[in-house]
Amino acid sequence: MNGKNFNKWLNEMLIPNLPPSSVVVVDNAPYHNLQEDKCPTQSTRKAEIQDWLQRHNIAFNQKMLKAELLDMCKRNKPEPVYILDSTLERHGHTCIRLPQYHAELNAIELIWALVKGKVSSENVTFKMTDVLKLTQNAIDNITTEEWKSCCRHxxxxxxxxxxxxxxxxxxxxxxxxxxxDDEETDTASEVGEICSEEESTDTASETDTIM
Structure with a gap:
């Protein structure tokens, strides 16, 4: 999966089949996080950085080095706008993003586990064509109650x-x-006294050892 294929699936398969005012929950896969007008990075060409600054009405000097331009981008970086979120909003839907590295908060992970379990229990030929059929059959037979149970969990x-x-x-x-907050406390003096005491103790110990 990549951004191009995901966007094609989003527009041609998902959105046409969503009920009105749906909420779509997504994880942090890279193709979910493609940004509109992404802020330039070190790999961005200097001319493209200048174009980005101009589009955002950020004044700069044409003689500035690339590092200086990137610093200006960083200091004026807007909140990211994701293509997925904007596309869903245009069609009246809402996108909710899961916290990073928290797959346990994604109900579909539990659904995938059910699908895998069903396929595993019925796979006796180990042929890819049969596995594909079993997988589609398992997905088609996931019940509303199973979904509710996963969401409750x-x-x-x-x-x-x-x-x-x-x-x-x-x-x-x-x-x-x-x-x-004792103003009379002299930290430097206390440290000096402690060091002096430690030095005296060490000297005494060395003297005892010699004797």
Whole structure:
């Protein structure tokens, strides 16, 4: 899968079959995150960087080096606008993105597990043509109740994460750090005294050893 194929599937297969005002949940696969008018990077040609700055009405000097132009881009970088989100919004739908590296919050991962289990239990020939048929049959036979069950499980995991975050925040709030505000405390003098005491102790120990 790549951005071009995903966009083709999105426009020709997914959107025409979505009920009105649908919510599409996506993970952080690279082809889900293609940006509109992406901010230039180190690999962007200098002329393209200048074009980007002009499109965003950011003034620059034509004599600036590429590194200086990139620094201006970085300092004026807008919030990313994803092609997927914009495409769905134009058709009246909403896109929700999962947190990175949290597959357990994606209900379809559980559906894939069900599909794989069904295919595995019925695959007796180990021929690719038969596996494809079994896979399509397993997908077609996923029930509404199975989907609801997977979604309920994800909601329980999400609730557990929220409880953990709240408990952690409350625990941190209870931590009290005492900072001395005694103006008469001379840290440098104290350090010097400690060092002197340590040196005296070391000298005494060395003397005892020699004796």
């Amino acid at each position: 994800v909601e329980q995991v999400e609730a557990r994460f929220w409880r953990s975050d709240i408990a952690l925040e409350e625990a941190i709030e209870r931590i009290i750090i005492h900072v001395s």
